[in-house]
Amino acid sequence: MQPLSSLNPQPLWRWFETICSIPHPSKHEIALRDHIEAWAKQQGLSTQIDPVGNLIIKKAATAGMEDRQGVILQAHLDMVPQKNNDTDHNFETDPIQAYIDGEWVTAKGTTLGSDNGIGMASALAVLEASDLEHGPLEVLLTIDEEAGMTGAFGLEAGYLDGQILINTDSEQEGEVYMGCAGGVDASLKLDTPREATPADHASVQIALTGLKGGHSGCDIHLGRGNANKLLARFLFGHGEELELKLSEIRGGSLRNAIPREAWATVQLPQAKLGLLEQRIEQYRDILVNELSAAEPNLALSLDQAAPAEQVFAATAQSQLIAMMHGAPNGVIRMSDEFEGVVETSLNMGVVTTEADAVEVLCLIRSTIDSGRSMVENMLAAIAQLAGAKLTLSGAYPGWKPDASSPVMKIVRETYETKFGSLPNIMVIHAGLECGLFKEPYPHLDMVSIGPTIRFPHSPDEKVKIDTVEQYWQLLTEVLKAIPAK
Template sequence: MDMTLAELKKHPVFHYFAELSSMPRGSGNEKGVSDYLLRFAQSRNLPVIQDKALNIIIKKEATEGYGHVPAIIIQGHMDMVCEKNKGTLHNFDTEPLKLQIKGDMLYASGTTLGADNGIAVAYALALLDASDIPHPALEVVITTEEETTMKGALEVNPEHFSGEIFINLDSEEEGKLLVSSAGGITAAQGLPIQWDSPHEQTSVFQVQIGGLFGGHSGMSIQKGRGNANKLLGRFLKGLSEEFNFHLSSISGGLKSNAIPREAEAVIHVPEAHASRLPEVAAAWEETFKKELRTSDPKISVTAEKVDHLPERVYSDETTRSVIHSLMLIPNGVQSMSQEIAGLTESSTNLGVVSSTASTITFVSEIRSSVKSLKEQILKQNEVIAQVTGSTFTTQADYPEWPYRKDSKIQKLFEEVYQARYGKRPEIVAIHAGLECGIFAEKLPHIDAISLGPDMFDVHTPEEHLSIPSTIRTWEYLLSALKEMNAYYN
């Protein structure tokens, strides 16, 4: 595709996507974009609500001849995961994304693109702004903090809606209609730090695990990609079996719902063993490269000596407990669906390890399409916290979205797809968490579907969006809206 960015912006969807890309919208920092959406509706005299969670609800009357069709709730989220490559200078709080076209794909330079889920917002704004698109009554809801806590959807007041049809635009594969999704919960273990004075005859090293591919912990967990936090735990455990050492800091990952690509620790090694550490790191790198030769061939393990000597180190007990936590906390696929071939049923991702002066925190994102299995994984984490002497807390508990066999909206979208492309779309359930589950719980009468264009490597700096797929999905959506006049007659 030979197109400039300026030419691409002439399409209404990409016009609004570019506008969104100029605004900070990391999870928890959505005030600016929420206010922008509020002004958008007000300037067009569309009824609008901005609630305490900064969710935006915009309504638009049905076009002529569509008043008999049930109102449609169109939903997406305004926040994005803010990840950047190491060495990339970019402030997500103040700087716009640097969009660039490569072939027929849209990227951001060195950062996440935010097509998840800015493309849903762009679709909604283009639809609300148009005067020549036939459609039933619209109730557009754009939520906040989906990527972290799902706080926005959880705080939505169901009394604001009369719609019976629900179209979520937070899917990532064209030609697939999503009809069910997993529920999830975030679990955190807080290990209290006991401090000690560093031994005099030690050398200090910074150990780093890097070069991993990462990815969305729901969409990519089944790919077997390396988790930097878990790999660091293996390295430290192996080292502890050769000689004693102390930690003075540890960190890894940035988001609980992103498979961590990097992790690091500062360790204090007895002088007698210091010369061996780079060789040990190289040996572990070779081991990991063999294990992850397909998913993460660029993995690196380094141990570099540092000059400064921290004033204190973790005690023997705390160092052991850190290693035990990293080794014991479950990670990866826990069960596969027995009904849908290839579908991950349950998983957990040790996404973040962070520390303060008093506590080391291990944060896991737990998912399952079976509520009891989600609770079982949660209990397993709770028991591990008890064993290691850690506190245990949870947040962002959201429900699964159950499959509805008699879905009328699913059948409509299937028929429209068949008419446009001469084949049926794939009907799928996904392991990622969608806000559909929350809305289905709040509005049990709704008939829901989820769709979206092709996007790749979401939640990583390699995230990119197919431009032709985005346009085709837009046209597909408009065709389905048009057909509702006769379909719901």
Template sequence: MMILKDLEPKKVFYFFEEISKIPRCSGNEKAISDYLVNFAKERNLEYIQDKALNVIIKKPATKGYENVPGVIIQGHIDMVCEKTSDSDHDFSKDPIKLQIDGDYIKATNTTLGADNGIAVAYALALLDSNDIEHPAIEALFTTEEETGMTGANELDTKLLNGKVLLNIDSEEEGIFYVSCAGGLRDIITLPIEFEEVKENYTGLRIKVYGLLGGHSGMEIIKQRGNANKLLGRVLYDLLKYDIRGIYINGGDKSNAIPREAYADILVKDIETINERVKYLEEVFKNELSITDPDVKISIEKIESTDKVMKKSSFEKAINILMLVHDGVQTMSKAIEGLVESSSNLGVVKTFENRIEFTSATRSSVETLRDFIHNKSEIIAKLNGATITTSAPYPAWEYKQDSKIRELMKRVYKDMYGKDPEIAAIHAGLECGILSGKMKDVDMISFGPNLYDVHTPQEKMSISSVKRTWEFLLEVLKEMKNY
């Protein structure tokens, strides 16, 4: 049964629900990419599907717009796949279970995928139409944006002819983004050694949970708690009570602030450990009373083991958890309220002979991004670990002369009687990569209201989707005056 069938605009919500049935976690986009190809074939539209599974679908200009500069409608087809700890959802095959809650569309115990499924839905509704005035349209659907912007990096932009690019990957209606941060991913790898323990210990799992998490770019300014960092503080405190480490695990995505983390340990004095954990829970509740009032630390007995990390390995792991950078690092001096650089310790995972600590670093100033990376190099070196860097992407620099920005400002004020906000964003947008490849293309980013993206609490405003669609159609109509 179609959940969104009665919502307006009908075609936008129809296609949003259709793509919500298709698995599309980053790195698993073959099915959604093929769906787009079949969509184009069924409508006799020109299309291109490249090796990275990016798809371009082209639609000719409507009458009277033949000589207007072409417009690229751009969004990414992958989504961050997060779920609650009690969910049995299988992202590799299960459709997203949509629900309507007042003005919001949500998912049941998973991320919604409105980031960036709503851009895909807008583009498909536009391509499917026969009554909308528009210039030549090139709908550009890119892959693996959430894990390093692989699709945008591998895209051959010579396949595109448009001179204006509308990136629909922003999350606040009425805010037009004209600049974004660049970033990279650091992975600190700590070799660990194990040994047998013959003393009498009790196995415990210490878990930090109940945090809100969020997008490591958009929500980093809210200073929400990071479960990996809090777990590091717990373990550091408990070291003095002769605990032995077995396993550390936290977070799932480098670009999502981790909501949960746990460590399996062996202890001798359970009573003291319980007291310290209760104390630390109160400490965290006090420190995070505004941002994460529901933070909790649980203790659960587990089966004991005779194989544990050597004390030196365990202590080095805790050192890294304590020292690695996290949260806002610098604020912009030029734009009030804009985070200039940040880092997010998103994933900690124990393997057979190593622990990996994965951080996402962002900055609108490349040298500050590199400075944070250099400090991480030192932390790794001092603890006998190595560091590798992946998925670097450039910042999108502000363009002084932008005709599409001025046109959209005028249209917005005519429609709503107020000026839109022109802003920079502390998150990576594919405009950073695409602007470097297509220097003569005029770009801007906008979108409807989305909340708590990259978390199972993600939701999208129905009324905002409608207003943003109407605004998009008016912008396309006004392209005659570009």
């Protein structure tokens, strides 16, 4: 198999190979951080780990560039751990099996981690290079971006000196980002007291699998199925007719990934099994008719399950299914200010059954505070009607666009000179860390760039090889073009 390090630019791809070889899912990225820190010290670079756990590496300017404004290259250390159901992979111990697939690099059955591993690799390749021109340089590698932006929230004033920050977490070559959505986690928790399972009931599991999933911000407008919502739709439509009694429901694994799979374990009268099979077949046909273009591998199946001694009480079950089916999901509103950009969205990401409750974890995103507040209140209304408890946590601000940004002008002009066309200046419907950096460092002039990454936060994630080289050329030329202080 052709090694990634054979691709251009070789230093970047060599670093990405190393990143893939060291497990680094969210909240388990310390081994990777420590490896990078040890390497930097061997190179004679200044390193520091701040109180929250971010790694900061500093490199002096190349000769003749000492008077330039300082630049901070920023990436996050962690990756989203998602795998196909039939893939045996432990993200905490196993390396990512990345490989070249035509024009793309992807991974075997798991997320690749090009989000944000390619950006991180580019920053480390710049640190390693002796033939690049740049002013005073800092690299900021944050922890736990994907699971809560812990590193960005905890970043304190006094650790960084630069005037310009280049975030490397964008995912489309030819687009330069100058703003992003803010967000908040929303937990809907409903008590589900139990009662004894009636006699002569069969136990089956309904499984909805094979969906594409994807990034709950960047991919939310693509019309993909949400496994949690689709399963709730079936239960709402046919639960009473089939006399279904839930003993467990679960789906998704991350609040910022569109759920690809969901399962419900139900008990029902033996006499209703045949009708359940008919309704499953009919619902499968409906979903294929509605989603065949977006979800060609959708699968809906029935399997025997171990009998459950207890099931949800009837009222709690009815409230839960109605809450899940009635809650908003997907694109709530498109932006009037930025054409083609989602303004506000909601992802019903994770459903888990506990001993006496079910929790539904969602992620709200919006480029405007009032949009986020509107959806918060939608969920509050749903919770009130269902008798559930709504908890909001982990709110993070958006990054407000600055049309007069000097570094944006530099990137735009450098791109046009290098590639003969103007890039698209965009606002992204995803949670970049830039908005949080403004609190301890309000003076920062920021921009975000990156190569083309498709289907992040899903096992279909892949990065386009030629765009990585274009991104590298843009990044290194921008560093050369940074003006004096």
